[in-house]
Amino acid sequence: MSDLMQDPMILRQIIMDHYEYPRNHELTHDENYMTRHMASDSCIDDIHVESKISNDIIEDIRFDGVACTIATASTSIMSELLKGKTLKEAHVIIDNYHAMIDGKEYDEDLLEEAVALHSVGKQANRIKCATIGWKAMEEMIAESENHGK
Amino acid sequence: MMNVEKIRKDFKMLENTMQGHDLIYFDNAATSLKPKSVVDAVVNYYEHLGVNCHRGDYDLSFQVDSAYENARKGVAEFIGAEEKEIVFTSGTSASLNQIAYGYGKFLNQGDVILSCEAEHASSVLPWMKVAEEKGCGIQYVPLDDEGRITLENFKKVLNDQVKVIALAHVTNVLGYEIPVKEICALAHEKGAVCVIDMAQSAPHMKVNVKDLDCDFAAFSSHKMIGPTGVGVLYGKYDLLQKMEPFMLGGGSNARFDMCGNILLKDAPYKYETGTPPIEGVLGFHAAIQYLSEIGMENIHAYEKELHDYAIEKLSKLDNLILYNPHADTGIITFNVKDVFAQDAASYFNTQGIALRAGQHCAKLLIDKLKTSATLRASLYFYNTKEEIDTFVEACKNATIENCLNVFF
Structure with missing residues (x-):
């Protein structure tokens, strides 16, 4: 991990960049995609997340909706990070992400730009925002795995 | 006339701090704080009735x-x-x-x-x-x-x-x-x-x-x-x-x-x-x-005074959108320009100011407010002009950068 990634200015820049220019920010409405609507939590974020998983590989992730900086940036970063990964690799990244959010030990190198969210827990009520898109993806991975059984 | 300083002494919650600042409680439309006499009445039931x-x-x-x-x-x-x-x-x-x-x-x-x-x-x-x-x-x-x-x-x-x-x-x-x-x-x-x-x-x-x-x-x-x-x-x-x-x-x-x-x-x-x-x-x-x-008429009049004081100051800020400057009660619904309501709420939290970020029914927000979410500061009779001054300063500083800095 480079020193740059310790610099709050840089980390803030990463969040701003993903908030202003979110990646994969268009839904396909393709029936080959799984979809999750994340809006029932108490926070005011309201997003749809789509994913296409085949042969245990996450081929695509898309999202859209009305959300705060943290929810938008964390979902955007997630979509880039998990796209193209095997489910096995995705599980490891997701576990590390949750470890980071919960203030536990984690592998920075695996999380890449997601480390920008490392201290989101300083505002306890915002942890939900930092995990809303990730939760959607976890549910869809589980659905895919159950489907395969 | 109301003696707000005396009233505030009855509300133990007002002695609390949040994120290192004196608590400024502006979420009264959600719930209110309780004076000692109310807490005492509850305890009295359990201890004596x-x-x-x-x-x-x-x-x-x-x-x-x-x-x-x-x-x-x-x-x-x-x-x-x-x-x-x-x-x-x-x-x-x-x-x-x-x-x-x-x-x-x-x-x-x-x-x-x-x-x-x-x-x-x-x-x-x-x-x-x-x-x-x-x-x-x-x-x-x-x-x-x-x-x-x-x-x-x-x-x-x-x-x-x-x-x-x-x-x-x-x-x-x-x-x-x-x-x-x-x-x-x-x-x-x-x-x-x-x-x-x-x-x-x-x-x-x-x-x-x-x-x-x-x-x-x-x-x-x-x-x-x-x-x-x-x-x-x-x-x-x-x-x-x-x-x-x-x-x-x-x-x-x-x-x-x-x-x-x-x-x-x-x-x-x-x-x-x-x-x-x-x-x-x-x-x-x-x-x-x-x-x-205290008298409900006095409470209403004081809240109106606080509200008008707040609106006068807030309406001078270029970075705010006020949705209901003519409200009849102490509810101030607003947004910081270009900052999502929840991001701003976290910034206010770091300043010790409790207020609510929320969504409203689709019809209302689309047709009238033209926004997806707002901030709501709601006043009560134990709030003060000094608290509003602090709040106005926080509004001035609620830039997107400061709203994100709360995480670092």
């Missing part, structure tokens, strides 16, 4: 009964009702649901229920259920450009099919007072009943249900410096007698037999089944005494 009401035949039980019924009397006086017209519930939502359940039974297919575009879920959802079951229609009073219900717009939608009018006295998003008295008079000409949600009015202004002539009213203790878990259902007595309770059980029936014959008690008791939150009701009585001692 302790037993159930409407039950035993011993001294303590009699004392609890008396205290409980005195609270009913206190509430009745507070809103200009008769004691027997006051039902204690768990809160505004429970009251409104009971009214919809009870009065909904008298509706028929084709009848119309009137609500409005800015209504709180607790006011409109129970009636949506009634409408679905009975085949009634729900129509909405259109709002004017500011988001207000005007008498003129109300008249446009009032017709002979309307049987129920369910509206908030003061809306929880924009803080406008509706012309209840005039609406009730027009409704009664058509034979409709008026259900008035007073959750945001009873804590902040003098209300008199007889003067307004509403048929039902509902409000919550916790929004008016009383304990949580207690609310009031006011109903004209003949309506209360006519309706059925949605809960049955101990305390609400006079007698029953195994053949299924149930004789319910008279109102209000038939609506109060099971053991109520006795300590909450006694604490609520203390709250009403506290408010009455």
Whole structure:
């Protein structure tokens, strides 16, 4: 991990960049995609997340909706990070992400730009925002795995 | 005149800090803080009264009964009702649901229920259920450009099919007072009943249900410096007698037999089944005494003064959008330009300022506010101009950069 990634200015820049220019920010409405609507939590974020998983590989992730900086940036970063990964690799990244959010030990190198969210827990009520898109993806991975059984 | 410094000493919560700053509590539309006399009344029940009401035949039980019924009397006086017209519930939502359940039974297919575009879920959802079951229609009073219900717009939608009018006295998003008295008079000409949600009015202004002539009213203790878990259902007595309770059980029936014959008690008791939150009701009585001692007119006038002071300062800031500068109560709904409401709320949190970020019903936000979420600062009589000054400074500094810096 480079020193740059310790610099709050840089980390803030990463969040701003993903908030202003979110990646994969268009839904396909393709029936080959799984979809999750994340809006029932108490926070005011309201997003749809789509994913296409085949042969245990996450081929695509898309999202859209009305959300705060943290929810938008964390979902955007997630979509880039998990796209193209095997489910096995995705599980490891997701576990590390949750470890980071919960203030536990984690592998920075695996999380890449997601480390920008490392201290989101300083505002306890915002942890939900930092995990809303990730939760959607976890549910869809589980659905895919159950489907395969 | 109110002595706010003296009042603030009664509210222990105001001694707290949040994120290293003195707490500035601007989320009073959600719930209010409690003065010592209310906390003492709750503790006094547990330490000196302790037993159930409407039950035993011993001294303590009699004392609890008396205290409980005195609270009913206190509430009745507070809103200009008769004691027997006051039902204690768990809160505004429970009251409104009971009214919809009870009065909904008298509706028929084709009848119309009137609500409005800015209504709180607790006011409109129970009636949506009634409408679905009975085949009634729900129509909405259109709002004017500011988001207000005007008498003129109300008249446009009032017709002979309307049987129920369910509206908030003061809306929880924009803080406008509706012309209840005039609406009730027009409704009664058509034979409709008026259900008035007073959750945001009873804590902040003098209300008199007889003067307004509403048929039902509902409000919550916790929004008016009383304990949580207690609310009031006011109903004209003949309506209360006519309706059925949605809960049955101990305390609400006079007698029953195994053949299924149930004789319910008279109102209000038939609506109060099971053991109520006795300590909450006694604490609520203390709250009403506290408010009455200050005077609701004084409270309303002071809040208006605070509100106008805040609006004067806030309207000078270029980075804010104010949605309801002409609100009739202390509700200030706003956004920081180019900052999502929740991001700004976290920044205010770091400054020790408690306020609410929220969404509103689609119609309201799309047509009127043209935003997906807003911030709401809601004032009460223990707030001060100094707190508003601090808040205004925080608003100035609520840039997107500062809102993100709270995470580092």
